[in-house]
Amino acid sequence: MDRPTLDELLEATAEFLEREILPTLADPRLRFQTLVALNALGIARRELALWQGLMAEDQRALATLLGREGEGAELLGELAHRIRQGQAPEGTFAFLKAHVARKLRVASPRYLERYP
Amino acid sequence: MRAALEAALKELFGPGELLYLQRIPGGASKEAWVLDYRVGERVYPLFLRRAGGGVIQRRTLPLATEFRLLEAAHAHGVRVARPLRYFPDLEDREAFLMERLEGESIGTRVVRRPELQRTRQGLPQAMAEELAKIHRIPQDRLPPLPGPGEKPAHAWILEELYMDLDALEEPHPALEWGLRWLQDHPPRPLSPVLVHGDFRIGNLMVDGEGLVAVLDWEFAHLGDPREDLAWPLVRAWRFGEDGKRLGGVGEVEPFLARYNALTGREIAAEELLWWEILGNVRWGLGALNQARRHLKGEERSVELAVLGRLAAEMEYEVLHLLERYG
Numbered sequence: 001m002d003r004p005t006l007d008e009l010l011e012a013t014a015e016f017l018e019r020e021i022l023p024t025l026a027d028p029r030l031r032f033q034t035l036v037a038l039n040a041l042g043i044a045r046r047e048l049a050l051w052q053g054l055m056a057e058d059q060r061a062l063a064t065l066l067g068r069e070g071e072g073a074e075l076l077g078e079l080a081h082r083i084r085q086g087q088a089p090e091g092t093f094a095f096l097k098a099h100v101a102r103k104l105r106v107a108s109p110r111y112l113e114r115y116p
Numbered sequence: 117m118r119a120a121l122e123a124a125l126k127e128l129f130g131p132g133e134l135l136y137l138q139r140i141p142g143g144a145s146k147e148a149w150v151l152d153y154r155v156g157e158r159v160y161p162l163f164l165r166r167a168g169g170g171v172i173q174r175r176t177l178p179l180a181t182e183f184r185l186l187e188a189a190h191a192h193g194v195r196v197a198r199p200l201r202y203f204p205d206l207e208d209r210e211a212f213l214m215e216r217l218e219g220e221s222i223g224t225r226v227v228r229r230p231e232l233q234r235t236r237q238g239l240p241q242a243m244a245e246e247l248a249k250i251h252r253i254p255q256d257r258l259p260p261l262p263g264p265g266e267k268p269a270h271a272w273i274l275e276e277l278y279m280d281l282d283a284l285e286e287p288h289p290a291l292e293w294g295l296r297w298l299q300d301h302p303p304r305p306l307s308p309v310l311v312h313g314d315f316r317i318g319n320l321m322v323d324g325e326g327l328v329a330v331l332d333w334e335f336a337h338l339g340d341p342r343e344d345l346a347w348p349l350v351r352a353w354r355f356g357e358d359g360k361r362l363g364g365v366g367e368v369e370p371f372l373a374r375y376n377a378l379t380g381r382e383i384a385a386e387e388l389l390w391w392e393i394l395g396n397v398r399w400g401l402g403a404l405n406q407a408r409r410h411l412k413g414e415e416r417s418v419e420l421a422v423l424g425r426l427a428a429e430m431e432y433e434v435l436h437l438l439e440r441y442g
Contacts, residue, residue, distance in 0.1 A: 033417075036418050083296055093435070106425075108428065
């Protein structure tokens with residue numbers, strides 16, 4: 001594919017919003033929504049950079065926890081079901097913490113830093 | 117709409133002039149209008165809530181009920197804007213008119229602005245006092261409200277949350293884990309009271325002097341008083357001031373002590389943990405649901421969309437609370 005790459009396109013869009021649009025906005029609501037849009041672009045860029053690695057990690061941990069291979073969403077669904085039935089496998093809590101932390105490394109990495 | 121409003125204003129305040137009428141931007145399910153009415157030298161600042169044309173969110177009260185609730189709260193001395201007139205049909209939609217109060221209700225400002233420092237110091241006490249008043253309103257003065265019926269209040273709420281989770285059709289094992297723990301550790305039952313349902317910084321209007329008004333009654337219901345006491349402890353409502361567990365402004369103990377002194381209830385701080393975990397599960401599900409509103413086209417908004425990803429913050433907090441105190 002020709003340059004710019006997907007990440008570079010998202011970066012250019014974010015730069016435009018931040019440097020050219022944001023300073024022109026007086027309406028607090030529009031300013032807030034623009035900051036949220038910048039956050040959305042940040043999530044997209046982190047997902048692009050990290051997701052494959054994190055997904056593979058999540059998938060491996062989930063397969064080990066449940067003792068079988070399978071597609072990600074299906075395994076996650078099985079785990080959710082077993083927790084609801086009160087039959088969570090040993091090690092579920094540790095998996096869940098790591099699983100949610102992986103989601104946050106994409107969605108909200110600074111939030112994780114707020115925990116000691 | 118203007119003509120119908122003018123007629124009502126004339127009845128309420130006497131002959132005068134509608135100086136200003138402006139819709140302010142906001143949600144699609146409810147409209148908000150700001151208006152000023154002048155009679156002679158006096159100007160009345162007013163606020164109009166009107167049903168929107170959009171999709172009604174599940175579980176929010178109809179405006180007629182909200183209006184009657186505000187009347188009851190106002191009559192019992194709760195700090196709320198005075199409700200003035202209900203319109204069953206203001207250009208095809210229900211609406212109500214109330215006083216417009218001045219103050220700050222943006223959560224991040226309430227917890228941070230230097231000029232609100234003194235207000236923050238008094239806020240835990242003031243919050244306890246308002247909740248004590250709200251929870252004391254006799255139920256025969258209230259309009260019909262959603263409630264647990266014959267079930268224990270906590271069991272009713274858990275059922276509702278499971279329904280919300282199932283409606284997502286997406287696995288969230290961390291939320292399942294929280295809900296499972298809640299089921300396995302039921303709280304001691306308390307008699308149902310009027311629960312505000314969204315009592316947190318962000319729904320409290322303050323000024324430099326203190327608490328001005330309790331806003332947003334649309335999630336009111338009958339339930340357990342600890343639900344309201346623990347909701348402002350939810351980390352998302354601390355607006356970054358993580359060290360101050362009560363809404364980013366103060367500590368739980370003086371707040372609870374004041375509440376207990378006013379109500380004669382003996383609620384221990386540890387009892388709030390169950391409801392704090394519930395609150396985090398509920399706001400996690402709320403965030404996921406808000407994103408669904410965007411995805412389904414009910415209300416397109418990047419803000420709602422991003423909440424779908426930020427729900428993981430509440431999942432993490434649920435796990436953190438269980439690891440530390442569960």
